[in-house]
Amino acid sequence: MGLRQKIIDSDFYRQMVQRRATGPLRAYYDIPAADPDTPVRDVEFVALDLETTGLDPKQDEIVSIGLVIIRRLEVDFSSCQHLLVRPKKELSESSVIVHRIFDTDVEQAPDIEIALAHILPILAGRVLVAHHAPIELGFLGHACKRYFGASLQMPTVDTLVLALRDLHRQGQPMKAGALKLESLRHTHNLPPYRVHNALSDAIAASGLFLAQIAKRDPKGELELRRVLR
Template structure:
């Protein structure tokens, strides 16, 4: 385990202790099923969200998707793509994620979506691409619904690829760290963006390429 991973896990362990008295039982069960010590996990869950904007305090999650990764393979057939019903209209944000109000009529609420996510996330390391925003929305939703942030170990494939390029002293061009560009660096096919299910699969495949690059 590298120093960054050790620091992340130490920070998560301290935060879990600090929030233990406030966290809902569903979140505490997730933490108990996802210990931060022991051997490095090879069981991952690639995750992506679509939201109405960039402000977790004001904007809303519209969809969340995930794809399990284990034993050197991605399993999209075991993944899920959940639509989340917002409290307000999606408005002009539909131009980015293509989810209209009529598409979300039968969607579930955020609490139910997070509960389903907890079940599959237990014991796994989460994987995002450019995940700072997705994590911020997950943390905000968990605070509102379950009394504490998510506090799960995670990997960001964007950060991983940036470090690879920096170690090689390669200049990073604008847009070179976007998901599609990172995939092209490993000769992975292009996928259409701004769909949580597609982006979760794309992130899972990029993770596998990154893991293979260090084998």
């Protein structure tokens, strides 16, 4: 299936999902998605990362959301947001070790329904940037379907997928760990960052994305569809 057909199918599916959406998700769908033929310099992106209690959206929960908006291919640091989310179950020791968020940190935090209502207006009309985006899309989609009647459909740039395309185009072998966010940032001469913090990871992904775009087209005239997952 060609990219254009994928876009057509995605638009049709978006329309089908919109009919079932309620509340803030319905308002999200009322704002048109970005035109895939738009030059990337004219597109607004939102880099987003989640910290979760595991990898299964059906069993695990979101405990923090970090995001930052990219305008005119520049990170708008004034838009940075970091939200803690109160899960329904107590946090396990294994998840606390990874993201260092404790039960006491989230006991006064909003639940996921309120957190979604806060971030959906920010996501509306923008393009998602994430590293290994199926995690973010899976958890956000599952939560939206549970609370607002439909899944979340959003045009997405996956920095991991862009890195894979680079490796395939250059004919380079894939080394162990080469596709990790911190490894790719090092490859692009970007500074280290604090891992397993949702906002820090979102900012790190935004920096990698901009480096990947600059490598493809420094003027930003590249059409959005050329970098969508």
